[in-house]
Amino acid sequence: MRRQVSIKDVASEAGVSASTVSYVLNENPNVTISAETRERVLSAARELNYVPNQAARTLGSSRVMGMTESKLIGIVIPQTEPEHYGARLMFSNPFYSSFLSALELPIRSAGYHLIVSGTNPGQSYFEIVRSRALDGVIILGMYPSDDEEEYISFNVPTVLVDCYGCDGRFFYGVNTDDYKGGYLATRHLLERGHRKIALVTGQLKENGVNVLRYRGYCDALEEFGVRPDSSLVFAGYVGFEYGAEAAREMAANMNNISAVFATSDITAIGVMNGFRANGISIPKDVSLIGFDDIEYASTCYPPLTTIRQNIEEKGKRAAGLILAAISNRNLPRVKEIIGLELIERATVRSLV
Amino acid sequence: MRRQVSIKDVASEAGVSASTVSYVLNENPNVTISAETRERVLSAARELNYVPNQAARTLGSSRVMGMTESKLIGIVIPQTEPEHYGARLMFSNPFYSSFLSALELPIRSAGYHLIVSGTNPGQSYFEIVRSRALDGVIILGMYPSDDEEEYISFNVPTVLVDCYGCDGRFFYGVNTDDYKGGYLATRHLLERGHRKIALVTGQLKENGVNVLRYRGYCDALEEFGVRPDSSLVFAGYVGFEYGAEAAREMAANMNNISAVFATSDITAIGVMNGFRANGISIPKDVSLIGFDDIEYASTCYPPLTTIRQNIEEKGKRAAGLILAAISNRNLPRVKEIIGLELIERATVRSLV
């Protein structure tokens, strides 16, 4: 178990100083190195199979104030749903894993690595940001309101995905047009003659995506002269189990309901199963529309009509934003909106 | 943008030396510190909101040969499937995301962080292991045969999940009893009177999980006096698309087939859809059994009979193993086998 090959080993192999090796390897534009020396250094590094020590780089770079470079980007995935709703897993929603997949490649290609972390309900993720000297942070679905000022003082480029409420003075944002999605889904049902439209959604927390989808739902209803009926709004949790539970409740009173808008596909799948378990057929007895267009939406039976948000695009945009924000600390604090699209499949029946 | 609070700041605040702070904070058992001093240090650290710099710790710890501690565990997820089969995403199989979710908490609780990395097809993941001084590595589904000797020379505790072929002299292993799973699934079909049983699986690479499931399939057939028929074996890729494709092919010749064993649930779902698209009904016209028991297996329609592997358990075991291997470098190189269980749902019809 030998000591790791360091820059000094490369230096002595090439017959130069350590700095020279560093300059060559980093292609430092402030220093001129002769072609011949460069070649010697490069081949020595290759010969010794040299790999730079990132911890040393991180530490060394912190010498220049505020310039610490860990080449590490954190992705924080909050545990939002309570355990008893079956959300025992960080990625219980396939949305997250697709998003992560889409993120990883561009980030790796740019020479960064991804640290994935959940959050302990009480504990903050501030510690990892500081102890690891993260170059950037991507936060999913949670607005870090608790100690916003403190967090901002770290001055770490941060992209908020699927959160509202930040004022754009510090955070970058990547969002779907949730209001529009809620509106489109509901209008789709209304246009097909549905009037008694239930909503199954997660908690309607301020700054969350669900309130906006809810508002879109309300406004579409109003536009068609339908007064939103709070007894048709099931705001529990995002997930299969809650969808099934809501469907069970709805099943007891089906003459009140002709269609359901579930604000996420996994919830919609739950609704589907809950109805089926109660002998209610989709779309014959009730229509259903989801949100997200996860893979299952197209492979379930019947295939789910849904609002497609391009998750891959979202991941790529988040990656692009964080990388841009890291390399240009003055990048304007933009909020990018990802487009969406209604995908008609087989769960909505037209009544007209 | 002030300099980060370092151990020296804490030291001078508490009126002691930096080492004393280090000793107190790490509860170093080789050094005695008076209760009074400890208290002063602790409150100074709290006061200044001190967070240790992990890069400095990593670098410092590398002084003692072979004792480098980065508190970082890498999880390597190889891109095994070719793009054209729709496996555009690292986590296209929900199995991976569930596994990752189950891993993350125990690892975080133990004070480690998780670096997630895919692999560029050509490029090796060796570099990240060395440059980040990973304390441990978990590799999913790939046997690092290319430069095994070189990798072993790094001497980084490594858990191989779902790979065979390592001889247990260096790597730790977490596996499902894939042979048994293949056997059980096939026997289940045989016992219900099926004889013409097709297999839809990924590539039958040596050291992969699919060969073992395949062998279990063959042996069960032989046990029931059925000669395996290679024209019934579809060995393409793991994924929805390939399952659907295989089903399309099978649909052309249904009198040859009465049941299908798909060696992963996502493939099974693909098969299900492929058959449905061709007007073939499950389980009336053909029976189907999967493998994994991903969440969707229970929520799809009809609910999928499958071999359940406890993915959460697998994640926890992998986490436990890697943590144990890190803290005890002499831990015997065990291979843990996760049990499995046949879950009867609605896709297998009995012919007897």
Added chain:
DNA sequence: TGCGTTTACTTTAACGTTAAAATAACATCA
């Protein structure tokens, strides 16, 4: 009393890297 031991610290040096300053050889120009 004197010597070894224990307690409670402090000082030093090192981990691998790189920015900045220093150096030295050589070229350019007034």
Added chain:
DNA sequence: TGATGTTATTTTAACGTTAAAGTAAACGCA
């Protein structure tokens, strides 16, 4: 000819932490 600049390199110091070595006072005990 000497001042100035350029090129190519080396030396130095610093990042934050901690293991190891050092120190000094207090204690135990023969």
